[in-house]
Ligand code: AMP
């Protein structure tokens with residue numbers, strides 16, 4: 471009997487995929503490969519802790535707030551520690567921008583070639599209600615000479631300078647999805663083997679879709695143009711899907727087609743999402759998958775950052791849907 475009928479291939483392991491891709495860059499030293507492995511390892515540890523959240527005392531808030539004034543959940547802080555520790559031990563990173571830390575984290579590793587911007591656990595308020603949550607990260611090459619202390623220009627780089635970007639989705643299964651500028655690939659974690667396996671090769675978002683993801687509870691504070699676009703979605707009988715967890719909404723729309731919008735609202739006059747460690751990474755991924763991402767007017771990856779935690783309005787997803795939203799909003 472043919473082997474594959476009794477033993478289905480399990481797909482390419484992440485480690486082999488990373489190694490194969492490195493081989494396409496003859497001058498590569500292996501530093502980016504190691505950084506990607508460090509992120510994957512931390513993702514396994516965070517995944518384990520999330521899956522225990524209902525059973526041991528690591529769910530819930532810890533009574534402190536982050537720079538954004540948001541209640542920190544225990545797992546927010548745990549995830550932050552895990553990723554910082556993994557990147558510190560990996561030795562490839564000189565600095566980290568984290569949603570959970572007001573100041574840049576200087577790893578005092580001036581030989582490190584890369585800077586990482588990370589939201590260690592996005593959507594963490596959903597942990598207690600068992601809704602999928604995620605980690606979002608961007609990787610930049612430092613611009614000042616290696617061996618010297620990091621400078622501001624190493625930290626505040628435009629999104630189009632990203633070397634890599636990805637997210638981990640802790641959902642019905644845990645996935646790592648990332649790009650290094652040559653397409654988007656998704657890996658599903660197999661806990662029994664402790665390894666991620668290629669499950670979604672060359673991911674592409676449909677150019678058109680019929681899912682719109684926005685918190686319509688803020689409808690009254692939307693601009694008139696945005697109200698018109700939402701009314702267009704309703705009249706077109708699109709499906710409204712918004713689970714309050716950016717990575718989960720983004721991932722579904724990436725697979726099925728759709729648009730995710732977090733606009734300026736009365737409560738968040740520049741929008742809620744952060745440019746450096748949420749929007750830039752997802753914008754890089756969506757462009758690599760054939761979609762687009764803007765602040766309603768300007769390409770996200772072209773926005774010159776002015777501060778680490780700055781917020782921007784975020785429109786991301788299927789090319790034709792985002793274009794239609796931009797045209798509607800900017801017509802009034
Ligand atoms: P490195 O010398 O390892 O820092 O790699 C130098 C450059 O080669 C990186 O910034 C990437 O553009 C590319 N590269 C190296 N390794 C990989 C990989 N595993 N996957 C994709 N691109 C890679």
Ligand code: P6P
Pocket residue numbers: 592593594595685714715716717719742743
């Ligand atoms: P709202 C979670 O806090 C988050 O950053 C995203 O994951 C999510 O899409 C959004 O905020 C939800 O915010 O204001 O609609 O509850």
